[in-house]
Amino acid sequence: MAISEINRAGSSSEAEKNPWNSNEMMTIAAARTLRDGMICFVGIGIPSTAAILAKATHAPNLFLIYESGTVNTNPQKLPLSIGDGELANQALSVVGMPEIFNYWLQPGRIDMGFLGAAQIDRFSNINTTFIGESYENPKVRLPGAGGATEIAGACKDVIIIIKQTTRTFVPKIDFITSLGFGDGPGSRERNGLIGNGPKYVITDLGILEPEATSKELVLTALHPGVSVEQVIANTGWDLKVAKDLKESAAPTTEELERVRALVATSSRKKS
Amino acid sequence: MAISEINRAGSSSEAEKNPWNSNEMMTIAAARTLRDGMICFVGIGIPSTAAILAKATHAPNLFLIYESGTVNTNPQKLPLSIGDGELANQALSVVGMPEIFNYWLQPGRIDMGFLGAAQIDRFSNINTTFIGESYENPKVRLPGAGGATEIAGACKDVIIIIKQTTRTFVPKIDFITSLGFGDGPGSRERNGLIGNGPKYVITDLGILEPEATSKELVLTALHPGVSVEQVIANTGWDLKVAKDLKESAAPTTEELERVRALVATSSRKKS
Amino acid sequence: MSKFASLEEAISANVNDGDTIALEGFTHLIPMAAGHEIIRQRKRELTAVRLTPDLIYDQLIGAGCVKKLIFSWGGNPGVGSLHRFRDAYQNGWPRKITIEEHTHAGLTNRYVAGASGMPFAVLRGYFGSDLVDKTENIATIDSPFDDQKILAVAAINPDVTIIHAQQADRQGNVMAWGITGSSKEAVFAAKRVVVTVEEQVESFTPKFNSIIIPEALISNIAVVPKGAWPSYASGYYERDNDAYIAWDEVAKERESFTKWLDQEIYAKSSDAYQGSEA
């Protein structure tokens, strides 16, 4: 995910001083949802950037767990893989994966889990398995579940981070890798899931949240410079919009500087 | 178990040079059954003395595990409790009890397990729970199962070490804490036990082994100086005696010296 | 909002009458001082869970704190019987207690299930033992993949688990090393966790066979030097085998036990705890 998107927030005065791109806004919006002291189950990419940013700013006591076994880790640079040496070196402890999945994740001990997706539907069900007609003959084979299915099931709350287009926000996903709200209210309970399900879907355009009763995603906030029409045009279903639609605060100088400093720690060469 | 028994082997010439007591003979007989390289699940008391003796003599690569979590330990003095510091300090590693019971014992990885008992019957079923009429109103409440039930079930072979009297060798034990051969052939299989069951019952008088077909205990060896009549008189059922009844070799000077040196390492005061 | 507290505060804040408690530690690191403080605060109607009741639960039972004991091996290790346990169970003094008796493998897996947030765990255990007919919270289930019968043990989730460890760091993370038994699982299984430690340190140094309990799992920590005496704390002091033997005499008669209770527990304050004096 190269940092090369057009800054969508061309009109605000903050943006003129501090132009940002949509990845940065998405990362910062995710970081802001984290409260100090939370236990977060984190993945690689924007979730890591967001969690490290939150820990460096308003939530110094965030407790970060990665599925590789690193417990309460405090990475100073962006991990490039889920089992990065930096995550182990900066951890309070490193434990085996049975302990991570059975003792930490499964009992509902995690406050917030992060998920990405290739596809999402209106009930926040997500697909990271394949795109195409059939499991056996996929058009595009994706990596699969990894930790996602049980993260979606067992964390108290879940944040999904995904770029919003009609290819990703689809009426029907090709495969349910991880359950959001299934086909609506009661679905999670019927399936035996103990967590509350997705709380926020954070995109490069705004923030969506499940409606309390229907569990259908509703657009609740726009990032600065984004229009409702733009979001609707990038959603593959008839998107509901909150009456009290908010606008995300523009990134502060501190947030932007820290995100950029973090991204700069990444030693990964671009191929 | 004070070392104060009368030496039953008053008549042999070896005994005249090296008088031993019945605890020593029982310990040495148990040690001799162990082969080098075996993985042994060991308890406190005579099993520990026997295992450490074997490791110091003919079986230097015995691999000793205690239920407290000490893996491949090499105690230089007798442990007084199952979680003795000596066992931890001399161990290759110390692991949690779930790993001991679930990963080491349960899959049948242990070659030889040691058990003691308050009562034993002709099918080597043992009782370490209570003596008396009922579980709810025992005459004597004993410690209970601890690791014994699963040791009896899962070790490839089991050695039971017990003093032989009509109080311990009884027609019907008051409670089956750990299954030997149940009510005879097929009982272990019906109960889902994967180990072979007791291989030797080693007493202060001799050695008993289950008959291949009936699984009933048969006296197969007498310790030096002990008569068949003596063993029968100390057994609460009509004891079978092997046609080719053997006599245990008397303790060697080395065996005796090592047992006594080990017992002397015990810092436990007599109350 | 530091989680460090006095022993008195830690017990008072986390142990309630009627709770299910688990004071774990297998021979090593038994939280004896915490047990004494529970007696001193005269907690009642406790369901007390521990693989090996050991002296700690003999004392709690004799003091009348316990209504039910859940255990898997009930002796004075290397010495003999637990007289107070037997007197309560067989004679109802100072009160009748009920028992739920397991095997070590079974009770360990009850903690594993509790730690895992599962209703049960599975093992190949209890088979052929008369315990099957006497013990609650076990059941036989069918393997869905072959024709094996498997034993299921119900999860146990103590209201509070109390352990003793060697060290806490400044943030309140805890490090224990040496034999830790089923302590990790008892901690993960619990709703609240109290830890007593030998000392607070600036930071941990690597040890073989160590476990770390993150501060996030802990409700309160109390620094209680010698808090495991007469059991032991590897790196700090050895097991006081003489005290285990001496306990046999103290516990044998109600009178000698009552005298011990008055002199060593009730007459002392919680911060006067010094194992070596008892």
Added chain:
Amino acid sequence: MSKFASLEEAISANVNDGDTIALEGFTHLIPMAAGHEIIRQRKRELTAVRLTPDLIYDQLIGAGCVKKLIFSWGGNPGVGSLHRFRDAYQNGWPRKITIEEHTHAGLTNRYVAGASGMPFAVLRGYFGSDLVDKTENIATIDSPFDDQKILAVAAINPDVTIIHAQQADRQGNVMAWGITGSSKEAVFAAKRVVVTVEEQVESFTPKFNSIIIPEALISNIAVVPKGAWPSYASGYYERDNDAYIAWDEVAKERESFTKWLDQEIYAKSSDAYQGSEA
């Protein structure tokens, strides 16, 4: 009868055509050199188990060693797709492979069940996922203690598990530290175990987050410095992220992969393995 052997001997003695193999290590300590030797010895019809196939199984699959892949996350971490896996699965080149796809929690617990000698393990997993309908070796069972539905995963017991670790001592015990993933369970679950290590040492020194694999569990050990490259070995070398990126280009086309296979695997002998040259 030392268990130390050359890598060639260790693979030859323990990996047979048709075996179920598990080369574990999660991002860290991936036994890459052992994987290359399996390719070099042209093992065939393997069922290959690993949470993250990673480069190591992309290579084995591309070389035609694998008939079935059992996994839970099939990407090139931080880079993208595993092209050889996709080409085999979707186009049958160089041969058709079947897959059995799990979640990390599920496959980890398949190892746990195997390590425990049980027919299955239980978890609250897969629920609500379409994987339930696609994946073998999972089943729903009823809790015997309440009305919960629980997921059971069948045990997996590889014919051989291969891991890479930092050190072996003279007796052949192995110590690994840092991220160990599901390696311990994969070792306990296996019928045979091969370990490659960075070096042999006189004795171990304490490390945080270390595990010890006793010699008794190990079939053969080979000393293979840089044997985890381009993954990493904490304390020895770091992950070669550039090599992971470069693999994307190598694996993208059959021609470039075949050339890599010829030059880097078949043209080299097992004792010439030096990760940094590949």
